[in-house]
Amino acid sequence: MPNQPRTAAILVAAGRGLRAGAGGPKQYRSIGGQPVIYRAMYPFSTHPQISAVQPVVNPDDAGVFDAAVRGLRYTPAVKGGATRQASVHAGLEALAAAKPDIVLIHDAARPFVSASLISRAIDAAAATGAAIPAIPVADTIKLVDGNGRIEATPERARLRIAQTPQSFRFDAILEAHRRAAREGRDDFTDDAALAEWVGLTVATFEGDAANMKLTTPEDFVREEARLASLLGDVRSGTGYDVHAFGDGDHLMICGIRVPHTRGFLAHSDGDVGLHALVDAILGALADGDIGSHFPPSDMKWKGAASDKFLKYAVERVTSRGGRIANLEVTLICERPKIGPLRDQMRARIAEITGLDISRVAVKATTSERLGFTGREEGIAATACATIRLPWDDKGPV
Numbered sequence: 189m190p191n192q193p194r195t196a197a198i199l200v201a202a203g204r205g206l207r208a209g210a211g212g213p214k215q216y217r218s219i220g221g222q223p224v225i226y227r228a229m230y231p232f233s234t235h236p237q238i239s240a241v242q243p244v245v246n247p248d249d250a251g252v253f254d255a256a257v258r259g260l261r262y263t264p265a266v267k268g269g270a271t272r273q274a275s276v277h278a279g280l281e282a283l284a285a286a287k288p289d290i291v292l293i294h295d296a297a298r299p300f301v302s303a304s305l306i307s308r309a310i311d312a313a314a315a316t317g318a319a320i321p322a323i324p325v326a327d328t329i330k331l332v333d334g335n336g337r338i339e340a341t342p343e344r345a346r347l348r349i350a351q352t353p354q355s356f357r358f359d360a361i362l363e364a365h366r367r368a369a370r371e372g373r374d375d376f377t378d379d380a381a382l383a384e385w386v387g388l389t390v391a392t393f394e395g396d397a398a399n400m401k402l403t404t405p406e407d408f409v410r411e412e413a414r415l416a417s418l419l420g421d422v423r424s425g426t427g428y429d430v431h432a433f434g435d436g437d438h439l440m441i442c443g444i445r446v447p448h449t450r451g452f453l454a455h456s457d458g459d460v461g462l463h464a465l466v467d468a469i470l471g472a473l474a475d476g477d478i479g480s481h482f483p484p485s486d487m488k489w490k491g492a493a494s495d496k497f498l499k500y501a502v503e504r505v506t507s508r509g510g511r512i513a514n515l516e517v518t519l520i521c522e523r524p525k526i527g528p529l530r531d532q533m534r535a536r537i538a539e540i541t542g543l544d545i546s547r548v549a550v551k552a553t554t555s556e557r558l559g560f561t562g563r564e565e566g567i568a569a570t571a572c573a574t575i576r577l578p579w580d581d582k583g584p585v
């Protein structure tokens with residue numbers, strides 16, 4: 189095994205979710221405001237050790253699949269089979285040409301998988317060749333006959349609940365699936381069972397009680413309530429920007445054109461208000477700053493309208509499944525007078541960001557004729573953004 193094994197992930201999503209009741213296949217239903225499959229795929233798509241994410245879907249779901257995972261990194265989906273086992277096999281065959289060293293196989297119906305569980309799965313496969321996440325059993329389990337009479341009480345301390353992502357050396361699990369297909373075995377409910385059948389030793393590693401599979405309508409009700417009760421991953425960021433005045437007859441401030449006796453000296457349109465907001469949002473995401481995303485050295489941004497920058501920052505939040513709770517900007521200048529323009533600016537920021545205007549504040553102050561803003565050499569702006577990400581790899585704050 190190379191030092192840095194190439195690791196792919198298969199996301200099986202071709203099931204019909206019959207046990208979950210009405211509402212279409214459960215992986216496309218919403219949980220905590222996001223499609224189940226988006227939550228299940230996101231930690232794989234963003235994991236630095238996963239080189240490819242291979243979804244397996246039912247062709248009837250192609251449209252809803254595309255919409256549900258928009259913005260995530262994955263290779264084109266392949267068609268699933270009539271059973272979970274057949275769907276996994278289809279995913280493995282799709283990866284056969286790329287031949288990764290390790291493959292992780294995950295249920296799209298397990299939306300609460302974390303980055304750390306994925307890392308454990310990769311480490312376990314690298315160390316053992318075949319491993320699954322497992323959690324201890326809390327209740328006593330009975331083995332019963334067809335009439336419900338107890339045949340045996342297995343020793344609870346040795347029982348485990350099997351989860352996904354299950355991780356394997358790619359060539360071994362592909363060969364195991366091919367052999368099962370050749371021999372007409374299609375009854376394995378997980379890949380570990382199939383691996384055991386071909387004689388592989390399968391290890392276990394620490395699973396995660398939160399990484400449950402959504403199977404029944406009650407699972408949806410319970411997990412929806414749990415998510416609603418969480419504060420979520422709330423973050424705030426601040427931004428600051430300054431632009432000097434030059435020649436001109438108008439200024440762009442907070443997305444609106446303000447007639448003025450001066451213009452801005454700037455690479456873009458010089459909209460200090462929007463620039464400060466972009467930095468506040470990127471700050472909340474710990475995702476660099478406006479200069480790192482739109483370098484002033486890049487001629488592409490010369491004279492650019494700053495609403496593009498703000499839209500981009502908002503998309504950085506929404507593509508992570510997050511939402512902006514509120515935006516606030518304070519403009520520091522003697523002139524132009526911001527008060528009469530305040531609501532127009534709030535409306536424009538709300539329009540650019542898709543927020544309700546009640547979540548957008550525009551404030552202004554002078555600097556009492558002190559400093560560069562007091563001397564009317566330019567305008568400064570500070571901003572603050574609060575965002576809420578739906579969950580965090582390290583758990584809710």
Ligand SMILES: Nc1ccn([C@@H]2O[C@H](COP(=O)(O)OP(=O)(O)OP(=O)(O)O)[C@@H](O)[C@H]2O)c(=O)n1
Nearest residue numbers: 200201202203204205206207270271275296297
């Ligand atoms: N033919 C199938 C059956 C299941 N799966 C996937 O395997 C995972 C675990 O299966 P399960 O929870 O049983 O899902 P369903 O088969 O959809 O559910 P049900 O048995 O209630 O119909 C799910 O992500 C499901 O989409 C699949 O890709 N192809």
Ligand SMILES: C[C@](O)(CO)[C@H](O)COP(=O)(O)O
Nearest residue numbers: 272295350351352377378401
């Ligand atoms: C693979 C699995 O999620 C491990 O617990 C489980 O076996 C899937 O079973 P299902 O019958 O497809 O629900």
